[in-house]
Amino acid sequence: MVEHGGGPLLVLAGPGTGKTTTLVESVASRIARGGDPARVLVLTFSRKAAVELRDRMALRIGAARAPQATTFHSFCYALVRAHQDSDLFVEPLRLLSGPEQDVAVRELLAGQPDLERLGLAHVRWPDELRACLTTRGFADEVRAVLARSRELGLGPGALDAFARRSGRPDWRAAAAFLAEYLDVLDLQGVLDYAELVHRAVLLARRPEVAERLAAQYDAVFVDEYQDTDPAQVRLLQALAGGGRTLVAFGDPDQSIYAFRGADVNGILDFPYAFPRPDGRTAPVEVLRTSRRSGAALLAATRLVTQRMPLTRLPAEKVRAHRELAPVRDGGRAEVYTYPTSGTELDNIADILRRAHLEDGVPWGEMAVLVRAGSRTIPTVRRALTAAGVPLDIDGDDLALRHEPAVAPLLTALRAVATAEAAEGAVRLEEGDASDEAGSVPEEEARSVSDEVPQQDSADEPQPPSTEPSSDTSWLDTETALTLLASPLAGMDAADLRRLGRALRDEERAAGNALPPPSDVLLARALAEPERLAVHDPAYARGAQRLGALLGKARERLANGGSAEEALWDLWEGTPWPGRLERAARRGGAAGRNADRDLDAVCALFATAARAEERTGGRGALNFLEEIDAEDIAADTLTRRAVRPDAVRLMTAHRSKGLEWRLVVVAGVQEGLWPDLRRRGSLLEADRIGRDGLAEPLTPGALLAEERRLFYVAATRARERLVVTAVKAPADDGDQPSRFLTELGVEPRDVTGRPRRPLSVAALVAELRATTVDPRVSDTLREAAARRLARLAALADEDGRPLVPSAHPYRWWGMFEPTESKVPLRDRDQPVVLSGSALDQLANTCALQWFLGREVKADAPATVAQGFGNVVHVLADEVASGHTPADLDVLMERLDSVWNALAFDAPWKSAQEKENARVALERFLKWHVMDRTGRTPVASEHDFDVTLEAGEVEVRIRGQMDRVEADGEGRAYVVDFKTGKQLVSSAEVERHPQLAVYQLAVREGAVDEAFDGVRPEPGGAELVQLRQGAPKRDGGETLPKVQAQEPLEGEWVGDLLATAAGKVLDERFTPNAGQHCSHCAFRASCSAQPEGRQIVE
Secondary structure (H helix, E strand, O other), rough: OOOOOEEEEEEEEOOOOHHHHHHHHHHHHHHHOOOOHHHHHEEEOOOHHHHHHHHHHHHOOHHHHHEEEHHHHHHHHHHHHHHHOOOOOOOOOEEEOHHHHHHHHHHHHOHHHHHHOOOOOOOOOOHHHHOOOOOHHHHHHHHHHHHHHOOOOOOHHHHHHHHHHHOOHHHHHHHHHHHHHHOOOOOOEEHHHHHHHHHHHHHHHOHHHHHHHHHOOOOEEOHHHOOOOOOOOOOOOHHHHHOOEEEEEOOOHHOOOOHHOOOHHHHHOOHHHEEEEOOOOEEEEEEEEOOOOOOOHHHHHHHHOOOOOOOOOHHHHHHHHOOOOOOOOOOEEEEEEEEOOOHHHHHHHHHHHHHHHOOOHHHHHHHEEEOHHHHHHHHHHHHHHHOOEEEOOHHOOHEEEHHOOOOHHHHHHHHHHHHHHHHHHHHHHHHHHHHHHHHHOOOHHHHHHHHOOOOOOOOOOOOOOOOOHHHHHHOOHHHHHHHHHOOOOOOOOOHHHHHHHHHHHHHHHOOOOOOOOOHHHHHHHHOHHHOOOOOOOHHHHHHHHHHHHHHHHHHHHHHHOOOOHHHHHHHHOOOHHHHHHHHHHHHHOOOOOOOHHHHHHHHHHHHHHHHHHHHHHOOHHHHHHHHHOOOOOOOOOOOOOOOOOOOEEEOOOOOOOOEEEEEEEEEOOOOOOOOOOOOOOOHHHHHEEEEEEEOOOOOOHHHHHHHHHHHHOOOOOEEEEEEEEEOOOOOOOOEEOOHHHOOOOOOOOOOOOOOOOOOOOHHHHHHHHHHHOOOOOOOHHHHHHHHHHHHOOOOOOOOOOOOOOOHHHOOOOOOOOOOOOOOOOOOOEEEEEOOHHHHHHHHHHHHHHHHHHHHHOOOOOOHHHHHHHHHHHHHHHHOOOOOOOOOOHHHHHHHHHHOOOOOOOHHHHHHHHHHHHHHHHHHHHHHHHOOOOOOEEEEEEEEEEEEEEEEEEEEEEEEEEEEOOOOOOOOOEEEEEOOOOOOOOOHHOOOOHHHHHHHHHHHHHHHHHHHHOOEEEEEEEEEEEEEEEEHHHEEEOOEEEEEEOOOOOOOHHHHHHHHHHHHHHHHOOOOHHHHHHHHHOOHHOOOHHOOOOOOO
């Protein structure tokens, strides 16, 4: 076949048979026999393949004599461009990428309802499809019809006639839409790929152009012929039909691009579509030797072809094509099933790492192939990256918005663009209103002003608005928190907590007793960055920088700037680019991730610039809509280099033409691979045929294509093929694909994860565990310690440790706890405490007090606390005389606020409301009963006294629920309790909170309520409103009362000294007890199993 003289020839070339080499040698032989390189045309399907062919021909023949090698689309573009009417098209035609065409179709469809309302619509979609016009799925269906029509050479008129004959009103509407779509493309000076090939075919069929092309090329060589669509076949017939020299290389068993319009019938019909000059069918030759896979691996993949249907090509040629001869022994195929997808991914990571570390396979000689990119690749990527497997992912397999580095930039741009668009709309409305006001005649304006009474602002001031201004509410809370945690701000959870707490303190200092949540304040501060200026950069720097960047980007858009310019403002204003550049230069896993992030950001800027060039600046929101609408990655003229030190992760479709030593084909599940769902089932684009209504693809045809795709994936391996799937224990769970049994290898069920990940981190963890394991021998522990020391000593050429985790200084628990340089309390000032704080510090748990009161880490207020607050308020209103002591009145007041309490279920709300009614009823009976001559003198009485407690002063602040005077003029303090927990009689005798109240009375806390006379403390009591009194004390209708006699001894002073000493010395040790059952800090408490550190 290398010596082929002339005329058409089809070369069947299976995987690894040296197809490209044979093509290059055929071209070289032709030139060596006197052929003119300029009259040889080589066509292929991707820019990468075209570049490779040019390079190989240049090496083989010489750069000066190498013929033209290009893609079909590049050739068509040059042909159309050469015959472009310069009067009509001042600028050269531009090609729409796939995502750009997708957006264009969606925009046209979305505008159809508006055109219909205006009576300007030229497209009449059937009524049953009108609701679909704005959906993404329908746009995909329409794109398929447009592409199919152009592939078959059908224009709007021909498609309309075909639709009439077929009785398909939906296709008639699609024909009208095609005409409108083409008009729009012409107005914009752009073409999609299908239209480009169609116009090239029309040109090539013109007699004068055909004559010129025939004189220009003596021979045409085509690579990957099985991937041609009908339009490309017609182009080749115009270029090299009629028995001229056309050498096509292809493999019908690798035809996998039907979703792009490729038709396997093109290669099957080649001998008949391109007959020899004498009318005989074109000859078929076969490359019979596989130079890729070893014998055993080749035998396994050959079994897959045995289930493929026979073709229309000569049977003996097909048989030889599928029974390739290996050039070497070896190779192996392995099939594994796992119970879960997580187990599958963990084992895949282990296979890759062991192949690299134990078998010496370079990372770049391995690949993981999957069926569905957008569905599978992100999950696989996360799992393998976490396991320490370096990855290189083809950017075309993921839409740009899914790139981690792009997401925060798009989020920030969307926030400022949305805010600026809203403000622009307000400005426009105000402008319209002022124009309308200005157009009112002077006389009419005067009469209106006379009729409307003028309001004296001094006499009737307007209440201030409580709504936040638009400037402070344009950034929602979720977006603000997302951006603050992103690389644009780089704030961690600790910084966010500190800044949020500082903003709440600022609100309280400004007089807002109940400030909004910190998340809301963070969003407002970002919207008004001047609020952040006074805060410490130690924790607020990221927010300060981000707020300024958002303001700058918003100003840029307000001044007419483009999305690209706003994105650049956001990007260059942070340390993030510098961090990525430094990481990329250092290399390693972090460097690879940084490279990918930089590539993604560069692609984003290129896409933004391209959108600006194409649309003439329709605004940032339109650009964002385009990005969101992209289901596939945009095509670009530049491709980043493949990283040689990383495992390739890609779809099986992308792997065509590539090979590796080790290939893992992952996720081969029934229902996913094969995917037998019919494509385009609504408009049925596959039924549009050139000669009549085509039959829809049968399940058998879909299965055949899916099997060909599996065959392509399996034949990428040179030495080792691993196929994996999930085999769930449940019958209705994921099950392996039928393809797993077609390799002739018995699947092996793996039920667990690898014992230990084969990574440095896992090795260090196992060695550390061994050094402290009492079950192993001293010799083994010593050996583990020596190996840790060796790992810790390893360093690179700059002296940086290679395994820092092996050094004890990085181990948790090896150092004593650090102490704050700033004391919690100033020893020269009184220690501020409350009665409840005294109880916590002295008797309950000092750690609970510290975490709750000082760290402010308490959980949000509970329903029980809300219950207590409501009952206390109502009790205060009765005692102060603001509300009558009437249960019905109190229940009305209760009803007005009860719904503000967030109960888990309606029945719980009803139950607690009844408990509140009972508590209030008890209170009222207690309130009116005779209590040995005691009368109320104060309710909710605030006090603030300073006491001597040993060598320190303690400032006690709090609030007494009720103060009464007894018959002897003494002060008696009442504390209402609404909790469910009771204290014992012994505990009441030394109850710290009641004792503090009595001590405060002794120091003058209630003098004001006793007309300036200092009373003696007469005792204190707890009134348990949730608990009924014993029968001897009145029964269930009265509350249980627990009294504390007047203080005796110095035990209260000792408690105060102990509590103050703990605060000053910062001794916040946990104290286990019954209070632990409802403590919110169990997970942070060393006295609880769940709170202990791993080194304890």
